[in-house]
Amino acid sequence: MKFRSTWLLSLLGGFALILNSCTVSPTDYSGSPQNAIAPSHSEAEAKSIITGGLRSGDSAIQSDSIDAVLKNPNRPGLATGWGDSVHSNVVEQDFVRASKGPAGTDAIYYNDSDGMKAMTTRPESVKPLQRAAGGLVEWGIKGPHGFLPAYKEYGWGRRFVTGKKGSSYSIEIKNRSESTIEVVASVDGLDVMDGKTASYAKRGYLIGPHRTFTIDGFRTSDSSVASFQFSSVMGSYANQRYGNTRNVGVIGLAVFTSKHGDAQLRNNARAFAQAP
Template sequence: MKSYALIPVGTALVLTLLTACGHSGGDHATPASANADIHANEQLGTTWGDEIRSPSKHVSVTYLSDDPIDQNVVRYAAKAFTGKTLNSVSLHHGKVNLSFTDDNGNTLPITRENSDYYLSATEGQKYTLRYTNTSDNTYAIIASVDGLNVITGERASVHGSSYILNPHATLLIEGFRKNDSAVASFTFGKPEHSYANHSDRGSIDNTGVIGTAIYEVRLDDESAPKFAPPPNSKPNTQPQAFPADK
C-alpha cells in the first residue's frame, strides 16, 4: 500500500539515537480502577501552544502491512498515578521506544499498571513525544493527541497521516502541525481550553489520551523518473517486439 508521509528535516527533529531506559520503581498492589478513576478536577487536555520551528517534507512510502504492527495508548491527567515507574514505553518488541520530555528536555515519568500506561501532567507544562528506533527498519508513526491526528488535525485513525522514523534515529513531535515548517506546541491545559474542544473535528470527550500506531514501511525511490523523458536522437533501426530482451 503506497502512501505519503512526513519526514522531519534538520537536527531539530532527527537526532542521533538515544535510547530511553526504564529505571527501577516499586510495584504497588492497587485496585484496577484506581488509576483509571480520574476526577473532574484532575482532567486535562492539550492546548494549541506557541509556534515552534519544525521543518518537514513529504515523502512517498510503501506500507508493508494493511494494519499497524503495534498500537499504544497513554492516558494523562493532573494526578499522581501508582504503579511501576518507567522512563519509556517499549513498542514493537523493543524496536521503538516512546518517551515524553518537557521544555528542558527532562524525561517525564510514565506509570504502568498491568498493561495500561499513565502520565502525570501539570497544567501549563509543554511536552514533546519522543520516539527512538533501535532497529535497522524504517517505521511510520501515526500519533494522536486528544483523538486528533497531530499532523492534519483530523479525527484520528490508525490509517491516518504519519511521520517517518528512520533506522537508529529519534523523532520528536513537539506539537500540532500548522504547516510544513512549524507546529503549535503541545501544552497541558484544562479540557475546555484544549485544541480538541475548539476544533470542529475534535471532542472534549477525547481529551487526556495520546495514541500511537506503528507500521513498517519502505521509502520509495524518489530518484526514479516520474514522467516520460524527452525523445533522444537514435539511429533508424528495425522495430523490436520485445526490446527489453535484447
C-alpha cells in the first residue's frame, strides 16, 4: 500500500513537510477537512509517538493510586503549555512514504532540575544534539538562549533535557541524509500539527537533504503556530484541552524515508567518487 503525504514547503527559505496518510483524512484546526501545511522558509533552518505508558518516576506507584497522581492539582514538574503565536507560513507538496512504518523513532524526556533528579539515576551530561533513526537525523531541544542542558540516563540510556517554567523552547531537526525525509513529531503525546492524539499515520514535516528545520510550536493555521512553553502540569495544553496528563514530559520523533529516495541517491552517484 502506498502512503502518500503532503509536503509543506516553506515560502521563504528552509523547507519542511506535513504528512497526510492514505488511511487518515487530514483535518484543519477546527476539525473540518483540509489539506496539510508546512512551515516558512524564513525560519531557522516519534514506537508510536504516543508514549502509552508512565514516566520512570511513576513506575513505583501502585496501579490503584495512578489516577490520584494524575489528577493531583499540585503535581510537580514541567509540561508544555500554549504559548505566544509565532509566524510560520506553509505550502503543499506531495511525498510518498517508503513504507507504512517509520525508518526510526526517538524520544527526549524533559523536566525541571528537581524532577530530572527524581526520574534518573546518575545522569551524565551529554551533547545537546543526538542522532536518531540510524543516523538519518540529528535533533535536540533549544531554549531562548541556545540548546537546553542535555543528559543521558545511566543504565537505561534515555535522554533528558532540563527547562524552566515560563520559558519557551523549540525542536531542532537536521536531515543528515541525501534524500528528503518526513518527520512526525509529538509533545506530551499530542501531534504538533493538530494538537490532537499523536500517531504515525498523521502528516509530518518534510526536510530536504542536509537541511535543518525548527518546530516552534503547535500549528494553529497555515501561517502560525502557538509556541511551546514550559508550564506546570495542570497548566499544560494536554490538561487544559483534554484533561489528560499521562504523557506529559516527553517529546517524540518518527522519521519516514521517501519511496523515491533510492532514485534520488542514484541520480547523485559519481563514477569517480573521492574516498571519504
